[in-house]
Amino acid sequence: MSASTPQPDQSIRPADRRVSARIGAIAESATLAVDAKAKALKAAGRPVIGFGAGEPDFPTPDYIVEAAVEACRDPKNHRYTPAGGLPELKAAIAAKTLRDSGYEVDASQVLVTNGGKQAIYEAFAAILDPGDEVIIPAPYWTTYPESVQLAGGVPVEVVADETTGYKVSVEQLEAARTENTKVVLFVSPSNPTGAVYTEAEAEAIGRWALEHGLWVLTDEIYEHLVYGDASFTSLPALLPELADKCVVVNGVAKTYAMTGWRVGWVIGPKDVIKAATNLQSHATSNVSNVAQRAALAAVAGDLDAVAEMREAFDRRRKTIVRMLNEIEGVFCPEPEGAFYAYPSVKGLLGKQIRGRRPQTSGELAALILDEAEVAVVPGEAFGTPGYLRLSYALGDADLVEGVSRVQKLLGEARD
Template sequence: MAPSQVIVTNGGKQSVYQAFQTVVNPGDEVLLPAPYWTTYPEAIALADGTPVEVFAGADQDYKVTVAQLEAARTDKTTVLVFVSPSNPTGSVYTPEETAEIGRWALEHGIWVITDEIYQNLTYEGTRAVSIVEAVPELAEQTILVNGVAKTYAMTGWRVGWMVGPADAMKLAGNLQSHLTSNVNNVAQIAAAAALNGPQDEAEQFRLAFDRRRQLIVSELAKIDGVEVPNPLGAFYVYPDVQGLLNRSWDGVTPTTSLELADLILEKAEVAVVPGEAFGPSGYLRLSYALGDEQLLEGVQRLQRLFS
């Protein structure tokens, strides 16, 4: 791969923004599988595109199908957002699912923006296969986004990158030259050290996440009315909590996951993010990127509240 196909950015978020600015034109429709990270629809709108949500629920492990994408495709569809592992759900597409979606995008000439920031945080022997690995011919219409924030816990260093066809990267580079110029040199050197140095600490980091993942999934599953798909990537769990809605809890009857999150914060003093931030109501995102003891304490507070 030529250096002209890679741009180092101020965090993965800048890569996301620039990717949409590069390939989305006013009026273009962008297929956005939901649940989605909150920045995606905003970045699409900033590029004068129209996000088209394609929702997959817990019964599908939050993974969209080619049939769903095809049903949402119109003559204005130009881009697909593909994220595996996912924020907020932690879902990971299988190699076969990834290849099927990649071949569909290739067939219809649809650009793919794939955010691979959680690529190395997978569990139970799962590997997150890049869509351009699954379908190499798709490389000429794909922009990959990544960074050091998640694998190496380097969020504050603000180093990400985007990889794509040289002509698209030239456009993104022109934008960045007037937007932020380069990433600071100290952060770039630190990122290079993380990527090229020993990976022992990163692996211990991943194993700690795996232990906490198993803990939070098993404990949440003890709550009646909560459905918990098993996340195989990232560091989030995304339970379906529709079974807790429209029931009275400590004198309060939440009808949405936003109201449920408020109830949990007030009564259990636990902070969760409601599904409304990522798509439809009826879900909660919980992060297990914290200590084992605090994690268990937080879930046990939920168990007591909803017992």
């Protein structure tokens, strides 16, 4: 279990505390930090290849960009609009949700947010009271526990490893449940592992949540990025009786290569969406109207561009897994979704590599950046030391060159 937000030191006068305990406890996003460092080194002239950020290398499709250009020219988009989102975008998100996952919702159950991160925070803030526990399967995306704690909740980690394909079982979830448990987080496909739960596995978790009256927050941001025989399962569509205590977060970032446009959304029961909308009305007001118009073109359009990107990601997935598994001391399960590989590097820790003996995956990631000029994210960022996360959402040539450098460096490992 993670510690809850630290309490202020009562021996210090409030006026002398420079940063609040609540905000001071928030860690920097490790993935963004790695990406920023890689970009800074590249700007300084070093040939760094970055596997850090979960960001498609494709441009946003032209028809979406054109919708934004037209929106810029229309004066109605230069003004405030409803804090919860443009009515036509909310209706389109509801229609897209029915089309893609079979989950029927009304536009009044949709809140448009400034990206997926705001969606996650506002969802937790709307349903958590101080001390409420949220079960978070690990490896987890770095933002989940921070959002829980910022909302006053307590993250409770349940760890899965490569032996189960990074998927937790109902038995593990039950062992973590207490009288304070309010929410279980469900993410499939997963960041950082690419794990995808089967329909039967998802149903078992949903029925367990129902049995104990728990809320479910499900992150569906990678819904269209599944490969091979894997398939995406939307819990509230699979188990309609769960809908009254289920909150879905999603967005355009990954599906449509729109990470910089910052448009996400929350879908949930009307009272929860109303509460979250009230919060947003004071925090940010409406999302940029131009970005919302672009998102409207995205979700109302077809999925042809998505299919092309998925084909490229699938090709890269197979390449990176093969190359990583050729390194002695590395084991990488084949991800079934998203665009991340999450290899175990426990077999390399303590080995000598160019005069250094990294004892943690954090130290190994630093060595790889220094010696191979390749940026990866260590498992510590995702709650599971001993692993690395590599995003394969980058060009094929850079992917092969980057992993080749890692192969060469780690191939020098000696006892």
